[in-house]
Amino acid sequence: MSEVPQAPQPSAPLRTVDVARESGYSVQQVRDLERLGVIPPAVRSANSYRSYTSLHIQALRAYRGLAEATGPVEARRLLTELRTATLADAAAAVNAVHVLLAREREEVLRAQQALHAIGAETGAGPVGQESDAMTITELAGALGVRTSTLRFWEEEGLLTPERVTSLRARRYGPAAVGTARIVLALRGAGYGIAAVREALTALQQDNDPAETARVLQDRLDRIAARTVTLLRAGADLAAVVERAGGRI
Known part of the structure; x- marks a missing residue:
C-alpha cells in the first residue's frame, strides 16, 4: 500500500539572531537593512519579537552580492525596488547590472x-x-x-x-x-x-x-x-525576483 504524500510543512519562524548567523551580518545590521527597506518588514509576534523566514536570508545574501558588484547605495536602491517590481521589471533590473x-x-x-x-x-x-x-x-x-x-x-x-x-x-x-x-x-x-x-x-x-x-x-x-560575486549571488537574486511584487 503506497503512502499518502504529505503536504510540505512551513518552515519555522526565524529569530533576528538566526538570520544574522545565516546571512553573515550582525544582528544590528539585519535590523538596519530592514529599516532601510532592503528586506521587507519582519512579522511581529504578540510580544513584539521579530519573525523572519528563509527568504529574508536570501534577500540579505542577494544584497551582499549586489553591494560588492555595484556599491551599497545602488544595491539598497535595487533591492528595495525589486521587492515591489513586476517579475519582468525585476529581471530587467538585475540584467542591467550585468550589462553595466x-x-x-x-x-x-x-x-x-x-x-x-x-x-x-x-x-x-x-x-x-x-x-x-x-x-x-x-x-x-x-x-x-x-x-x-x-x-x-x-x-x-x-x-x-x-x-x-x-x-x-x-x-x-x-x-x-x-x-x-x-x-x-x-x-x-x-x-x-x-x-x-x-x-x-x-x-x-x-x-x-x-x-x-x-x-x-x-x-x-x-x-x-x-562579476563573479554577482554570479554567486544569482540564486538568491532569483529568489527575490521570483517573488517580485512584495511576495516574500
Whole structure:
C-alpha cells in the first residue's frame, strides 16, 4: 500500500539572531537593512519579537552580492525596488547590472588598446585623417559621458582636442580619442585628476606605459571579481525576483 504524500510543512519562524548567523551580518545590521527597506518588514509576534523566514536570508545574501558588484547605495536602491517590481521589471533590473559590468570591462579593454596605440605612435607625426575625427558630441556619446566632462578634462589638461579654426568647434582625432578612453578608465578606477595627469605625462614624455597598463589590468581584475560575486549571488537574486511584487 503506497503512502499518502504529505503536504510540505512551513518552515519555522526565524529569530533576528538566526538570520544574522545565516546571512553573515550582525544582528544590528539585519535590523538596519530592514529599516532601510532592503528586506521587507519582519512579522511581529504578540510580544513584539521579530519573525523572519528563509527568504529574508536570501534577500540579505542577494544584497551582499549586489553591494560588492555595484556599491551599497545602488544595491539598497535595487533591492528595495525589486521587492515591489513586476517579475519582468525585476529581471530587467538585475540584467542591467550585468550589462553595466560588461560595459565597464569593454571600456577598459578599449583603453588598453588605446594605450598600446599611443605607445606605438609616440614620436610620430599626427595620426589619422580628418575623416577619422569625432565631434565633442560624438566622442561624449561613444564614451557615455557628458560633453561638459570632456570640456572639464580639457580645462585640466588631460585632453587636447583639435579645433576647426572658423567655427572653434572641437574635433578629436584618433590619438585624442585614445587618450580620452584612458582618462575615462583611470577616472573609473578611482584616480584623481592629478594622478591621471601624471600618468598621461609619463606616457607622452617618457614613453613608459607600464604603470598605466598596471592600473588598467587591476581595474579589469576588479571588474572580474565583482562579476563573479554577482554570479554567486544569482540564486538568491532569483529568489527575490521570483517573488517580485512584495511576495516574500
